Amino acid sequence: MVGPNFQAPPAPEVSGYTAEPRLTPAMAxxxxxxxxxxxxxxxxxxxxxxxxxNSPQINAFVEEAVRNHPDVRAAQYALRAARETALQTRGALVPQVSGDVSVTREQVTAASGGTTGKPLLYNLYEASVNVTYTLDVFGGLRRQVESAEAKAQYQRFEMEATYLALTANVVTSAISDGSLREQIAATQAIVTAETDQLRRVERQFDVGAVSRADVLAQQATLAQTQATLPPLQKQLAQGRNQLMAYLGRLPSEDRGESVSLKSLRLPRKLPVSLPSQLVRQRPDIRLAEATMHQAAATVGVNTANLLPQFTLSPSLGTDALTVGQLFTPNGLAWTLAANVVQTLMDGAQNYRTKEASVATFEQDYALYQSTVITAFQNVADSLRAVQYDAATLRAQALAEQSALESLKMAQEQFKFGAVGYAIVITAQQTYQNAVIARIQAQAMRYNDTVALFQSLGGGWWNRVDETSDALPRNGGYLQGPDGPALSATRTGYVPAIPPSDSDMERLP
Structure with missing residues (x-):
């Protein structure tokens, strides 16, 4: 077979994702x-x-999204189409056989034979079998099959990428929904407290204990706090619409299910895949690899097109004037033809096509390397986020506690005239900001964990995402690039990660 024999590129020769040899645990x-x-x-x-x-509601959301979202079904059907195309392409490797049976009633005049007399009337029965077989001398057809199967592999990981993005988006949206609900509830509680404080200040103003300026300052603080509610409510409403879209529902079909941050549990042990495994786990890397594999096979196809094409065309038939004589030795006729075609001059079109495919392969290889770099960056970013956002949550929790104590102290001091009311106003605003920041930091810790699972590939190799929508009708057989053949039956298969990959044979 002409052209390069594709092998997956090796993983980067690194032992970790960060400069430190050992990652510091996230603080509690x-x-x-x-x-x-x-x-x-x-x-x-x-x-x-x-x-x-440990959230039954998140589990229910994910199951509903996978079951109902059109993008999942579209990815399944795209995978089936690619597999059917691969099987169809493989059919070119076997002889193409056609049969023909015909009956003709014909009248021939004597004049057409150069004589005189009555016309000749007869029935002619014909049966023939024609075979066309393209000899794949240089492997061009086999490279076409390889390209089609690489395309099927691309669609398979396109489906896995769709599945991973959908599940991660559902979980993140559910967590954000819970965070916004808690922010709204906390803001409403602060509004209630500030309203009560306004009533107390107004009573003090009525008896001459405070100035009108203190009343106006408290009114302004209350109005500012109330003004923060509509943006939060808008984010919640739009976030709900997005969550419903992920679930495959329309916005009007929202049944109000939600997740409470307090009910969630953070995983105590977070997986960190070995760098050598990440390149086999990330769907986007496997997509880039399949694209490169398809480009390498195309180089082989275009190289074979520069060489002679060999075709065999045997034919066997029989003619008779009656059905009974159709298959007698006297009626048999056969031909055996061989054909060799070589393009002699085409303005270098085939050669330039081959050279363009080589450049496309090199481009895809560079894009593959870029995808790998981005994947390692994603993992490193997620690891850092888990570490530093844990520290942020601790600081925000301490800030909220301090802000609450400061507010209580300012209110007590104001009662005894030790401080002006401006100090109370400042303490109220500080406490409100601290509460909202703490809730956001809680949600961020959960979202960081989601991002880490997503950046590591989402564990698709430990589940079967395919349904009958992704598998060829009436079974089939596909040879996967990972080594073992993949049986494309109606029951599906469990994909496995190959233990290792050797270096890729670079193109000349």
């Missing part, structure tokens, strides 16, 4: 979402990683 805070988290190298990612949050 004694509130919801503040559990300590340790990084465990080589720990496998579960196929249903979202269950680590």
């Amino acid at each position: 805070t004694d509130i919801a979402g503040g559990a300590p988290q340790n990084f465990v190298e080589a720990l496998d990612v579960g196929g249903q990683w979202w269950r680590e949050f």
Whole structure:
């Protein structure tokens, strides 16, 4: 077979994702979402990683999204189409056989034969079998099959990428929904407290204990707090619409299910895949690899097009004037033809096509390398986020506690005339900001964990995402690029990660 024999590129020769040889655990805070988290190298990612949050509602959301979202079904059908195309392409490797049976009633005049007399009337029965077989001398057809199967592999990981993005978006949206609900509830509680404070200040103003300026300052503070509610409510409403879209529902079909941040559990052990495994786990890397594989096979196809094409065309038939004589030796006729075609001059079109495919392969290889770099960056970013956002939550929890104590102290001091009312106003605003920041920091810790699971590939190798929508009708057989053949039956298969990959044979 002409052209390069594709082999997956090796993983980067690094032992970790960060400069430190050992990752520092995420620190703990004694509130919801503040559990300590340790990084465990080589720990496998579960196929249903979202269950680590111990939330029946999140589990229900994900199951509904996978079951109902049109993008999942579209990806399944795209995979089936690619597999059917691969099987169809493979059919070119076997002889193409056609049969023909015909009956003709014909009258021939004597004049057409150069004589005189009555016309000749007869029936002619014909049966023939024609065979066309393209000899794949240089492997061009086999490279076409390889390209089609690489395309099927691309669609398979396109489906996995769709599945991973959908599940991660559902979990993140559910967490954000819970965070916004808590922010709204906290803001409403602060509005209630500030309203009560306004009534007290107004009573004090009525008896001459405070100035009109103090009343106006409290009114302004209350109005500012109330003004923060509509943006939060808008975010919640739009976030609900997005969540409904992920679930495959229309906005009007919202049944009000939600997740409370306090009910979630942070996984104590976080997986950190080995760098050598990440390139086999990330769907986007496998997509880029399949694209490169398809480009390499196309180089082989275009190289074979520069060489002679060999075709065999045997034919066997029989003619008779009656059905009974149709298959007698006297009626048999056969031909055996061989054909060789070589383009002699085409303005270098075939050669330039081959050279363009070589450049396309090199482009895809560069894009593959870029995808790998981005994937490693994603993992490193997620690891850093888990570490530093844990520290942020601890600081925000302390800030909220201090702000509350400061507010209580300012209110007590104001009662005895030790401070002006401006100090109370400042303490109220500081406490409000601290509460909202703490809730946001809680949600961020959960979202960081989601991002880490997503950046590590989402554990697709530990589950079967395919349905009958993704598999060829009436079974089939596809040879996968990972080595073992993949049986494309109606029951599906469990994909496995190959143990290792050798260096890729670069093109000349």
